[in-house]
Amino acid sequence: MIDSVLLALFLPCIGMSAVFIVYMCLLWYATTHHRPPTHAQPVKPVPDKGLSPLELDKLPKITGKELVHATECAVCLDEIENDQPARLVPGCNHAFHLQCADTWLSNHPLCPVCRAKLDPQIFTSQSPC
Numbered sequence: 001m002i003d004s005v006l007l008a009l010f011l012p013c014i015g016m017s018a019v020f021i022v023y024m025c026l027l028w029y030a031t032t033h034h035r036p037p038t039h040a041q042p043v044k045p046v047p048d049k050g051l052s053p054l055e056l057d058k059l060p061k062i063t064g065k066e067l068v069h070a071t072e073c074a075v076c077l078d079e080i081e082n083d084q085p086a087r088l089v090p091g092c093n094h095a096f097h098l099q100c101a102d103t104w105l106s107n108h109p110l111c112p113v114c115r116a117k118l119d120p121q122i123f124t125s126q127s128p129c
Contacts, residue, residue, distance in 0.1 A: 050107040051118070059105070060088040067095050074113045075100035092116045 051059075064071060065082035073080055073096045080086050080097055087101035088094075094113045096104070101112075109118050 050109055051105045053106075056102050056105060059101075060090065061098065062086050062088050062095065071095075073097045073100050075104050089116070089118070091119060 062085075063082065064080040064084045064086055067080060067086065071080045072078070073086075074094070075096050078097070080095065085098040086095045087098050087105075089096075089101070089111045092111050092114050094111050096112065104112050105118075110116065111118075
């Protein structure tokens with residue numbers, strides 16, 4: 001009777017321990033035998049370089065009171081106050097704090113909200129304000 005109780009209690013523990021040991025061995029094997037991919041292209045495409053200071057100056061600048069809707073800056077998540085300068089992304093018309101937009105766009109040539117790529121024609125057809 002006692003043997004069957006001990007067997008019923010410890011047999012599942014032994015089985016779970018065996019599964020855990022096999023799992024740990026598989027993890028160890030996967031981390032130590034990792035092979036780099038054989039193709040030359042990275043899996044995730046490398047983003048283009050951001051905008052230059054001259055290109056940033058060509059983008060429209062407005063103030064918070066000129067915004068019709070969406071007065072929250074998607075970069076820092078703070079409200080764009082009426083007296084604060086803001087940057088408007090051409091094409092999608094998303095607005096951000098001037099400093100937040102310039103920091104983002106100097107690293108990524110994309111709108112932080114919709115990921116629309118900024119058209120290079122914007123920088124050749126407009127003159128700085």
